[in-house]
Amino acid sequence: MLDGAARARHAAAMKPILIRNADVFAPEPLGRQHLLLAGGRIIWMGSTDLELPPVLDVDTLDLGGRRLIPGLIDGHVHVTGGGGEAGFASRVPAPKLSRYTRAGVTTVVGLLGTDDVSRGPRELVATVNALREEGLNAFAYAGGYHLPPVTLTGAVRSDLVFIDCLLGVGELAISDHRSSQPTLDELLRIASECHVAGLMTGKAGILHLHLGDGPRGLELVRRALDETELPARVFNPTHVNRRKALFAEAIDLARRGCHVDITAFPVEDGEDAWSAEDALMRYLDSGAPPNRVTISSDAGGCLPCFDAEGRVTGMGVGESGALLESLRALLARGVALADVLPAYTRNAADLLRLGGKGRIEAGADADLVVLDEAGHACDVIIGGLLHLRDGQVVRRGMFEHDSG
Known part of the structure; x- marks a missing residue:
């Protein structure tokens, strides 16, 4: 009170x-x-x-x-902090309110990543509610990297139906050595729970998919579209610009009805990845539907590098400021603001309903x-x-x- x-x-x-x-x-x-x-x-x-x-x-x-x-919508944020792949000391602290607002972010969607054990859904929902009390628009995804998904009510569908701030499930990891190596049947079960909960509540009801560096890429999503009746919009892959071949796969999926999410992370010269600004321009130039691409920051999450045995060799931390940084880079190239702004604003709002x-x-x-x-x-x-x-x-x- x-x-x-x-x-x-x-x-x-x-x-x-x-x-x-x-x-x-x-x-x-x-x-x-x-x-x-x-x-x-x-x-x-x-x-x-x-x-x-x-x-x-x-x-x-x-x-x-x-x-x-319009205020920027950051649809992939570790509001409780991410990390944890290199021991407890590598758990990233939760970003504070002004870290978002200084970056022009007015809406965030929080999620759990690799560490969905020491950080769980109770802390996630509590943090989202705290940010709401402080004046930020904040929502979240149920679950995390792994299956079975961590929940509050014991089931994904009831989490989405009864917990106001939860919009879908994410970031469920595929094609990554840190994932739970889900099968197609397991992926479809979670996707169907998202879809039905979305029908029941009017929420987004999407499955936000973390993509790793694995060679399988988006194979599971293609099979889901080929073999089931689930709408393509249910599947929302992120980090799709982390490999150039993966990005080409993502563009094909966008043509089939998926919404794909580009991550604004740093890219070194010669790296097999596209920067957010390069990826967005390539997407728009491809002729894929311009309303099916978004850009998020991975704020609060660690950006680890691994050796061949899966050990962390280096780590950065995502920042919501990367969104405006990528937008400024696009404007510096002479790109019209109106052409690229939807990926930071309206496209995400429409996907998330x-x-x-x-x-x-x-x-x-x-x-x-x-x-x-x-x-x-x-x-x-x-x-x-x-x-x-x-x-x-x-x-x-x-x-x-x-x-x-």
Whole structure:
């Protein structure tokens, strides 16, 4: 419960906001627009400025022609921290609220990875709820890398039906030495549970699949499409740019109806992988459906390198900031913002069935990011509340220090 002072602060923070002189990408370009935000939504947008009576006590944000985009949706985040492949000390700490908001991320989907033992579904759901209390849009996947999936209710389908924040199952690992080596029948059983739960609840009901470096690639998914009645949209492979041959497989699956997810991880010169920006341009140039590709960060997860015996030889950590970094790289190449922005916003919202997100229009959620001239997030609004103003964090998580 909020005390009186906290309620007063919350009410003050929820004042309507009038945004003036925004160069809106919704994600399609709409030119100079003005917007009125109230009650967590965009309640009006137009090219003619509003003159509001002072009694309404509206905060005004004049963007002076800066670009306004939908908040980024990071659909693959280790909100509890990932890692653990090199001992307990290699467990990555959970990212704090401002690590997301500084990066222009307004919605995250949390998941468990290799370590779905010391970190489990209770901690995952609790962390998602904590982020929600702090003002971030947060959801999660049931299960983790392995079969049988870790659950809260004893079954995947009932987890998805009865636990509000759970949208599907993930990241179930295939073609990876760390996976539980699922058979086709096992994969189909989990996929069918996702699909039926999605029908029952209106949730996404997808199976978010971690792809490793194994030579089998997406063979199991192709067989699932060939041999069953399950809709292709149920299967959502991620990390598809980690090998060039795997990426070619992913493009073929997108043509068959799957939505594929590119990971914004670092790629060295000469590596058999595509960077997020290279992968997205190759995808769009391939003629595959442009609405079936998304980009996520793997934030909070470790990015390990292994030797031939499966031992960790090096490790990085994913950051949500990789999303805007890849977007800036695309813009530096002269790519039109409107051509690539859907992969960071609307495509993910539609796949995850998050109505009102990933777009800027009257009635949509007031999850917005203002980009400065260099493509960094300078203002971030989530649910009508300012989290970042002029590049400075104005809302922090409970345990964040002012310098965090």
